Amino acid sequence: MSSHTEYDHFVDGEFVASTSTERIDVVYPYDGEVWASVPDGTASDVDRAVATAREAFETWRETSPSERRETLYAVADALDDHAEELGTLETRQNGKLLREMEGQAQGLGEWFRYYGSLAETDRGDTVPVENKDGQLFNYVTHEPYGVVGAITPWNSPLMLTTWKLAPALAAGNTFVHKPSEQTPVSALRFAEILRDETPLPDGVYNVVTGAGETGAVLTNHDGINKLAFTGSTATGRKVGEAAGRALNPVSLELGGKSPTVIFPSADLDNAINGVVKGIFAATGQTCLAGSRVLVHEDVRDEFVERFTERAQSVELGDPMDRDTQMGPVAFRDQWEKVRHYIDLGAEEGAEIAFGGDQPDDLPGDCFIQPTVLVDVENHMQVAREEIFGPVASIITVEDEADAIETANDTDFGLAAGVWTEDMRQAHRVAGAIDAGTVWVNEYRTISLRSPFGGFKDSGLGRENGAEALNEYRQSKSVWIDLSGEVDDPFTMG
Numbered sequence: 001m002s003s004h005t006e007y008d009h010f011v012d013g014e015f016v017a018s019t020s021t022e023r024i025d026v027v028y029p030y031d032g033e034v035w036a037s038v039p040d041g042t043a044s045d046v047d048r049a050v051a052t053a054r055e056a057f058e059t060w061r062e063t064s065p066s067e068r069r070e071t072l073y074a075v076a077d078a079l080d081d082h083a084e085e086l087g088t089l090e091t092r093q094n095g096k097l098l099r100e101m102e103g104q105a106q107g108l109g110e111w112f113r114y115y116g117s118l119a120e121t122d123r124g125d126t127v128p129v130e131n132k133d134g135q136l137f138n139y140v141t142h143e144p145y146g147v148v149g150a151i152t153p154w155n156s157p158l159m160l161t162t163w164k165l166a167p168a169l170a171a172g173n174t175f176v177h178k179p180s181e182q183t184p185v186s187a188l189r190f191a192e193i194l195r196d197e198t199p200l201p202d203g204v205y206n207v208v209t210g211a212g213e214t215g216a217v218l219t220n221h222d223g224i225n226k227l228a229f230t231g232s233t234a235t236g237r238k239v240g241e242a243a244g245r246a247l248n249p250v251s252l253e254l255g256g257k258s259p260t261v262i263f264p265s266a267d268l269d270n271a272i273n274g275v276v277k278g279i280f281a282a283t284g285q286t287c288l289a290g291s292r293v294l295v296h297e298d299v300r301d302e303f304v305e306r307f308t309e310r311a312q313s314v315e316l317g318d319p320m321d322r323d324t325q326m327g328p329v330a331f332r333d334q335w336e337k338v339r340h341y342i343d344l345g346a347e348e349g350a351e352i353a354f355g356g357d358q359p360d361d362l363p364g365d366c367f368i369q370p371t372v373l374v375d376v377e378n379h380m381q382v383a384r385e386e387i388f389g390p391v392a393s394i395i396t397v398e399d400e401a402d403a404i405e406t407a408n409d410t411d412f413g414l415a416a417g418v419w420t421e422d423m424r425q426a427h428r429v430a431g432a433i434d435a436g437t438v439w440v441n442e443y444r445t446i447s448l449r450s451p452f453g454g455f456k457d458s459g460l461g462r463e464n465g466a467e468a469l470n471e472y473r474q475s476k477s478v479w480i481d482l483s484g485e486v487d488d489p490f491t492m493g
């Protein structure tokens with residue numbers, strides 16, 4: 001398709017070589033082609049990027065609201081113009097369907113428009129205070145933290161970058177980004193587009209590529225003022241520990257083991273579609289995957305029969321082909337992990353109703369059939385740990401109380417689905433499930449205007465919506481005394 005390209009880091013508006021010669025290959029998981037490589041960043045590479053972002057912060061924080069809005073709108077327009085190119089790059093990195101990655105790329109601009117408009121329209125506050133007969137005046141302003149260190153995963157690289165970058169820039173911060181070692185190229189191209197086609201000043205958005213160790217250096221760097229991370233819960237804990245040591249604010253978007261509950265009144269055609277959307281779309285590689293399917297015993301047999309038939313009909317193939325429904329897993333180690341869990345499920349007593357194999361007629365070594373595990377019990381590892389692949393664990397529940405108890409019997413709390421035509425039940429169950437997002441009679445739909453994030457081990461803080469701006473700024477309370485007299489110095493007042 002194209003020749004092998006060697007990329008460098010992107011710092012201060014230009015590609016810069018690493019201080020090391022170690023490189024990481026970028027592979028197209030569909031056929032195993034190695035089509036690019038990036039530097040495995042060193043501590044001095046990170047130092048350079050952080051110093052650049054620190055310097056750029058001094059001017060970016062001073063930009064006027066309308067200047068910031070105009071810049072973010074220009075970023076949005078540039079991303080719109082390059083959506084097709086960026087979507088294709090994303091697919092070449094992680095093998096997710098072109099129609100999904102292009103769709104994500106087409107939406108990125110809207111995040112920059114939304115936070116750009118907030119940069120201009122959001123206000124501080126004046127606070128009524130009673131001291132000194134009203135001669136004391138108090139107002140609250142918002143200030144950026146400084147340099148944001150951001151670390152992102154491979155499954156939706158640019159979208160998850162945008163969820164951090166757009167509010168961070170709107171609030172006046174600058175940014176050092178360490179993308180996933182599996183998907184670093186789209187971030188580099190993104191940086192280049194911002195430099196060439198927008199007024200965003202050099203040094204505001206910087207990219208240092210590398211593996212987990214480069215991420216750890218960034219996370220522990222003393223020039224960072226705020227950490228923003230999306231990835232696994234295990235890595236998230238390390239990022240949280242580093243933030244705790246430095247007393248830096250941190251937002252963590254982590255893993256899930258989300259329940260989808262199907263009640264007897266559910267429209268089964270819709271519910272089956274929704275469960276397919278939750279667990280087989282994106283080859284199950286989404287944090288919000290509906291990987292635990294809790295089916296009421298009255299509809300369990302019919303659901304299992306029809307859902308298994310549906311799994312058998314999913315079209316696997318070339319992710320660039322717009323008719324394909326499921327592409328490969330993103331890389332071979334991830335494939336091994338998915339396969340390991342399927343075997344483990346069988347050892348633990350679940351039945352593989354369908355799937356688990358690599359089809360013979362597809363290239364590479366990363367395809368796996370959509371997999372249906374039945375007779376899963378909630379204590380089994382396949383019901384407790386995140387697989388991050390197309391594996392549905394079907395668990396039978398007796399009634400609504402059992403469904404809620406089982407849904408909440410997990411360390412995670414990212415998302416949940418509820419399928420019922422009984423609207424009282426819908427509200428009851430949505431209220432009772434411990435998760436940051438609950439869908440009723442739908443799954444995997446999001447909006448840039450609505451907060452997204454996890455309860456329990458699924459994360460800290462929220463992305464999207466107006467509240468995400470507060471993840472990137474701090475309040476300052478200013479007191480102005482107009483009375484001309486200082487109170488008794490030995491009394492607080």
Ligand code: NAD
Pocket residue numbers: 151152153154155156160178179180181210211212213214215216217219230231232233234235236238239253254255256286287288386388414454458459
């Ligand atoms: P991961 O935790 O292995 O890696 C994520 C990022 O962290 C990568 O860039 C990696 O290089 C870096 N990293 C690894 N070790 C590090 C360390 N010690 N210090 C700092 N950085 C380090 O996760 P992954 O496999 O890339 O992504 C899949 C995970 O992401 C899943 O658990 C999934 O649920 C989660 N995810 C969550 C959301 C969400 O919004 N909640 C969205 C997408 C993915």
